[in-house]
Amino acid sequence: MSRWRELTGATSGEDYAARFAALARSGKDVHGEARFCAALVPAGARVLDAGCGTGRVVIRLAELGYDCVGVDLDASMLAVAQKQAPGLPWFQVDLARFEPNLLGIAADFDLVVAAGNVFPLLATGTEATVVKRLAAALRPGGLMVTGFGLDEAHLPVPPSITLPEYDDYCAAVGLTLVDRFATWDAAPYDGGGYAVSVHRR
Template structure:
């Protein structure tokens, strides 16, 4: 990994295991952990090929797999990827830096119908790599495919910078919402869900 991610530099050494334990607890309590997956499922054809970029513990990719989609998840944190594989054996889970993403080299040359970056992924990538991350993800999505990104607007990555980085990465903004359940966007919203498309 060329540059350490903010996930590494801005959190302590026990953070990854805390994160794994947190989502195991939420799942055991019956929390709704599939909202992002429901949105993406509505946007893609049956048995779509989906890239879960910054997959974490695999909750989004697993929910998409359960809906019949073919999922590859990638995360820079090996602790999270191991937890994803243990809990959700259906998708393929890989350790990798999104800024250097090359899935063809990992035996996944087929383009994806869609990519999803949930869970504040863009706020945790290495500083200065945001445009490259979007570009590498976009390069793995077929023409006319979608890239759906959600992150907190108070996390240090300005929405205006994100929009500029998306354009520079060759993506076109189609929709923006304030939540994953499609509540209308407001300029004062503290979360943004953005639907981007790779032009045909």
């Protein structure tokens, strides 16, 4: 079972969406991840949001002209995404079993993004497999972007993956580290408790 399911019971889609809607109404910027991704690849590029949740990131990217697909394991989150953007392709799938061809989509994404602590919330022991599956969905030269907490201050669960471990999983499948930041606003990474990593296939 994923740590996300243990944490939420997979019934938190509406609550999660409401929290971000409230942040947006209060004037908070809730599109940092989408803006970060848009700076990496041009409009029209194919983007896979792996662990898309309620679709906040990928819906914004679609509005900016990207060709987007969202996948998530949590049906309650996907139900919100589907309601907000019924025209986008959404798939309920375990990232450890993700195979684009089985879903009828081409494995030639320009960018794969896994924001929102996707990796620390995977089922323990599946992290390397998920990296392999996501890397395989990229075209040669494509980018994988992840952002996740590394300590208890930045996570809703105890930490389960370190940056060296993540980098090793990436290297094992031919991904090369391009850049690393401390925030989605591209602040320089200083060894702190949150990291946004960009790897290239």
